[in-house]
Amino acid sequence: MAPENWRLLLEGLRLTLWLSLTSIAISLVIGTLIGVLRVSPIAPLRVVATGYVELFRDIPLLIVLFFIFLGLPKAGLRFDPIQSAVVGLSVYTAAFVAEVVRAGLQAIHYGQIEAARALGLTYIQMMRYVLLPQVFRNVVPPLGTVFIALVKNTSVASAISVPEVMLQAETIEGRTFNPYSFLIAGLLYLVLTVPLSALVNAAEQRLRTHRAT
Amino acid sequence: MMDTALAPPVTRPLRRRLALRLPEGWQALLGALIVLGLIPILFRMDPARFKPFFYDIQASGTLAERPFTGEWWWAWRFLANGLGTTVLVALLSILLSLPLATVFALLRLSAPLPLRIPAVLLIEGIRALPVLLFIWFTFRFLARQGVELAVMWPVVIALTLYTTVVNAETLRAGILALPTGQMEAARSLGMSYFQAMGYVILPQTFRHMLPPLIAQFVTLLKDTSLGYIVGLRELTRHAEILYQGQRNPMETIYVVALIYFILNYLLGQLALWVHRRLD
Numbered sequence: 001m002a003p004e005n006w007r008l009l010l011e012g013l014r015l016t017l018w019l020s021l022t023s024i025a026i027s028l029v030i031g032t033l034i035g036v037l038r039v040s041p042i043a044p045l046r047v048v049a050t051g052y053v054e055l056f057r058d059i060p061l062l063i064v065l066f067f068i069f070l071g072l073p074k075a076g077l078r079f080d081p082i083q084s085a086v087v088g089l090s091v092y093t094a095a096f097v098a099e100v101v102r103a104g105l106q107a108i109h110y111g112q113i114e115a116a117r118a119l120g121l122t123y124i125q126m127m128r129y130v131l132l133p134q135v136f137r138n139v140v141p142p143l144g145t146v147f148i149a150l151v152k153n154t155s156v157a158s159a160i161s162v163p164e165v166m167l168q169a170e171t172i173e174g175r176t177f178n179p180y181s182f183l184i185a186g187l188l189y190l191v192l193t194v195p196l197s198a199l200v201n202a203a204e205q206r207l208r209t210h211r212a213t
Numbered sequence: 214m215m216d217t218a219l220a221p222p223v224t225r226p227l228r229r230r231l232a233l234r235l236p237e238g239w240q241a242l243l244g245a246l247i248v249l250g251l252i253p254i255l256f257r258m259d260p261a262r263f264k265p266f267f268y269d270i271q272a273s274g275t276l277a278e279r280p281f282t283g284e285w286w287w288a289w290r291f292l293a294n295g296l297g298t299t300v301l302v303a304l305l306s307i308l309l310s311l312p313l314a315t316v317f318a319l320l321r322l323s324a325p326l327p328l329r330i331p332a333v334l335l336i337e338g339i340r341a342l343p344v345l346l347f348i349w350f351t352f353r354f355l356a357r358q359g360v361e362l363a364v365m366w367p368v369v370i371a372l373t374l375y376t377t378v379v380n381a382e383t384l385r386a387g388i389l390a391l392p393t394g395q396m397e398a399a400r401s402l403g404m405s406y407f408q409a410m411g412y413v414i415l416p417q418t419f420r421h422m423l424p425p426l427i428a429q430f431v432t433l434l435k436d437t438s439l440g441y442i443v444g445l446r447e448l449t450r451h452a453e454i455l456y457q458g459q460r461n462p463m464e465t466i467y468v469v470a471l472i473y474f475i476l477n478y479l480l481g482q483l484a485l486w487v488h489r490r491l492d
Contacts, residue, residue: 050237051244058245058431058477059470060438062449067470070456071463075256148341155343159442166345179353186342186350193341 001184005172009181012168013188019085019154019164020192024147026090031097036127038102049098056095061156064088069160085157089150096146103142104135141207144200151192165189238482245474252467262461266468288455295451296472302365302440302447303433306372307380307426313373314380315415321385323406339378345439347371352443368440376433383425387418421491427484431477438473448472 037049056064069084079087108131116126158167169185172178235243252258265288320332339347351374352367391414399409419426441449448469456465 047235047240047244048247049244050241051246051248054241054478054481055245055248055474058435058474058481060435060449060473062438062441063466063470063473066449067463067466071466072256074461074463075258077256152341152343155345156439158345166343166349169346170349173349173353177357179350179357182346182350182353186346189342189346190338197341 034098035101317381
C-alpha cells in the first residue's frame with residue numbers, strides 16, 4: 001500500500017482512538033448516573049432509568065446517530081459529524097454501562113447498606129463512599145467488554161462521514177479498487193481491541209485470585 | 214424479580230410510599246414510553262411533520278421509486294416493506310449461523326490441536342473486529358471478483374460469519390454447563406462421540422441456550438441496519454427515502470426508532486419468558 005494511504009489510515013486510527021476515549025469518559029459518567037437511578041428507592045426515577053436502558057438496547061446505533069446528526073438540526077441543535085458521533089456513542093453506550101453498574105450495586109452484600117445507614121450516612125453519601133468504590137473494582141471486567149464494543153462501534157460513525165479508520169478504508173478502497181484495505185483497517189482495530197481484552201482478562205484473573213484468598 | 218430498588222430496611226416507610234408494584238418488564242416498557250414521549254416535547258417536534266404517517270401525502274408530491282397510491286398508509290406500507298427485508302436478512306443469518314456455530318463450538322471444545330488453534334484464532338479474531346468491516350469487505354470483495362449477487366447476500370454472509378462466532382461461544386458455554394455425567398452415560402451406552410453429541414448433548418444445549426440465542430437475534434436485527442451503508446434497502450434505507458422526499462428527517466427517524474424498539478422489546482420479553490419457562 002502506498003505511504004499516502006498508510007498516512008490516511010493512521011490519521012483515521014488517531015480519530016478512532018480519540019472518539020473511543022472521549023466516549024468512554026462521557027458514557028462512564030452518564031452510565032453510572034443511570035445505573036444508580038436504576039436502583040433508586042424513588043420509583044419514578046427508577047422507571048425512567050429502566051426505560052432509558054431498555055430503549056437504547058433495542059434501537060440500532062445507526063438510528064441514534066442519524067437522529068442526532070440529521071434530526072436535531074431541525075430543533076436548532078447543530079452538531080458537526082464528530083460531535084454527533086461522540087454524543088451518540090456516549091448516550092448509546094451509557095445504557096450498557098448502566099446495566100453493568102446496576103449489576104455491581106445489586107451484588108454488594110446487604111449488610112454493607114445496613115451498616116452505612118446505621119452510621120448515619122445519607123443515601124447519596126452511602127453511594128459515594130461505600131457502594132460505588134466497591135462496584136468499580138468489581139465491574140472492571142464487564143465494563144471492559146462494554147468498552148471493547150464501543151471501540152468497534154466507532155466504525156458506525158463512518159455513516160455520518162466521520163473520517164475514522166472505516167471511512168478512510170472506504171476511501172482507499174474506492175481509489176485503489178483493493179478490498180484488502182478493509183483487512184488492513186481490521187489490523188488497526190485489533191491494535192486497539194486486543195490489548196483492551198488482554199487487560200480485561202488480567203483484571204478478571206486478579207479479581208478471581210483476590211476473591212479466593 | 215418484582216422490583217430492583219436497593220432500598221435499605223431503614224427507609225422502609227418511605228419506600229412503601231414510593232413503591233411501584235410492577236414487574237421488571239412492564240417497568241422497562243413504561244419507562245421507555247416515558248422517555249419516548251419526552252423526546253418530541255424536548256426537541257419540539259411539529260405534529261404537521263408527521264403528515265406522511267397520518268394523512269394523504271398527495272399534495273407533497275410523489276416519491277420516484279414506486280407508483281403513487283395516495284393513500285394515508287402509503288408511508289407505513291413502504292416502511293413495512295423495508296422491515297420485511299430487515300427481518301429476512303436477520304432470520305437468514307441466524308439460521309445459517311446455527312449449524313456453523315455448532316461446528317465451531319465442537320472444534321474449539323474437542324478437536325485435535327491443529328484444528329482447534331485455527332478455530333480459536335478465528336473466533337477470537339472475528340469477535341474483536343467491527344461487523345461493519347466484514348460487511349464492507351464481503352460486499353467489495355465479491356464485487357471485485359465479478360460475482361453478481363443482490364446486495365442482500367454480502368450482508369447476509371458477513372452477518373452470518375459474525376453471528377456464527379458469537380453463537381459458537383454461547384453453545385460452547387452451554388455444552389460446558391451440562392453435567393459431565395451426560396456424556397459419560399451416553400458413551401458408556403455404546404454411542405460414538407457424534408451420536409452422543411447429536412442425540413444427548415446438543416438437544417439439551419439448544420434448549421438451554423434458547424434465551425441467549427433470541428437475545429443474539431435482537432443484536433442481529435439491530436446490526437442489519439448497517440446493511441444500509443452498503444445500499445441494502447432495509448428499514449433504515451426506506452426511512453431515508455421517505456424523509457428525503459418529505460424533508461422530515463427527525464420525525465421519520467423517530468418513527469423508525471419506535472418500530473425497532475417495539476420489535477426488539479417484544480423479542481426481549483419472549484427471551485425472558487422462555488427463560489422463565491425453562492427454569
